[in-house]
Amino acid sequence: MIEMIATSVKDAIEIEAGGAHRIELVSALSEGGLTPSYGLIQAVVKSVQIPVNVMIRPHSNNFVYTNDEIALMKKDIEIANELGAKGVVLGVLTEENVIDFKKLEFLLSVCEGLNVTFHRAIDETNVIHSVEKLSRYKQMTTILTSGSLLTPITKNTALIREMIAGAGHIDILLGGGLTLENTRDIKAQTGAQHFHFGSAVRTNGYVDHKKVRHLMDQFKEALSCGE
Numbered sequence: 001m002i003e004m005i006a007t008s009v010k011d012a013i014e015i016e017a018g019g020a021h022r023i024e025l026v027s028a029l030s031e032g033g034l035t036p037s038y039g040l041i042q043a044v045v046k047s048v049q050i051p052v053n054v055m056i057r058p059h060s061n062n063f064v065y066t067n068d069e070i071a072l073m074k075k076d077i078e079i080a081n082e083l084g085a086k087g088v089v090l091g092v093l094t095e096e097n098v099i100d101f102k103k104l105e106f107l108l109s110v111c112e113g114l115n116v117t118f119h120r121a122i123d124e125t126n127v128i129h130s131v132e133k134l135s136r137y138k139q140m141t142t143i144l145t146s147g148s149l150l151t152p153i154t155k156n157t158a159l160i161r162e163m164i165a166g167a168g169h170i171d172i173l174l175g176g177g178l179t180l181e182n183t184r185d186i187k188a189q190t191g192a193q194h195f196h197f198g199s200a201v202r203t204n205g206y207v208d209h210k211k212v213r214h215l216m217d218q219f220k221e222a223l224s225c226g227e
Contacts, residue, residue, distance in 0.1 A: 018212020
C-alpha cells in the first residue's frame with residue numbers, strides 16, 4: 001500500500017491520477033503537517049475516489065496536548081468523519097515521551113468507523129513497547145514510523161522488523177527518509193508492505209502526477225525484484 005501526502009485539492013487529484021492508493025491530507029507541511037480546514041477536507045473527499053486520511057494535529061510545538069486541545073481534536077475527528085474521511089492520523093504523548101493512553105482512549109472513543117493511524121510521534125518513544133501497547137486497541141489500524149528520530153530509516157531496519165513482528169493487526173507504515181533508491185533494501189530487510197511518501201513526488205512544493213506514476217511504476221518494479 002502506497003500513501004502520499006496532499007495539502008490541496010490539486011495535490012489529491014494528482015496523487016490519484018498517478019495511481020497511489022491513499023492520501024494523507026494535511027496543512028502546513030513545513031511544520032510536519034497540521035489539521036486541514038473543514039472546507040479542504042470536504043473538497044478533497046469529493047474530488048477523489050481513493051481513501052483520504054486526515055491529520056488531527058492542532059499545533060507543531062510537540063505532541064503534548066492540553067485538555068482543551070484534546071477537546072478540539074475530538075471535534076476535528078467528528079467533523080472529518082462527517083465529511084467523508086476514511087481515517088484520521090494522530091498521536092498523543094506525555095512530557096516524558098510516552099504515549100498518553102488516557103487521552104488517546106478519549107480520542108479513539110469517537111473514531112468508530114474510521115481507520116486510525118498513530119503518526120511519527122511514536123518515534124520519540126520506546127517504539128517496541130509502544131507498538132505492543134497500541135496493538136491492544138482494535139481501533140488502531142496503522143502506525144507511521146521511521147523507527148527512530150535519532151537515526152535515519154536505513155539504520156533502523158532491525159528495529160522496524162521487530163515492530164512489524166509485534167504489531168498484530170496493525171499495519172506498520174514506513175515513512176520519513178524513504179526514497180525510491182533505498183526502498184528495495186528496506187523492504188528486503190524488514191518485510192514491510194506499506195510505504196508513505198511526501199517530497200519524492202513534488203516539484204516546487206506541488207505534487208506532479210507524472211512523478212507519482214513514475215514512482216509507483218519504479219516502486220512496483222523494485223519491490224518485485226528478487227521476490
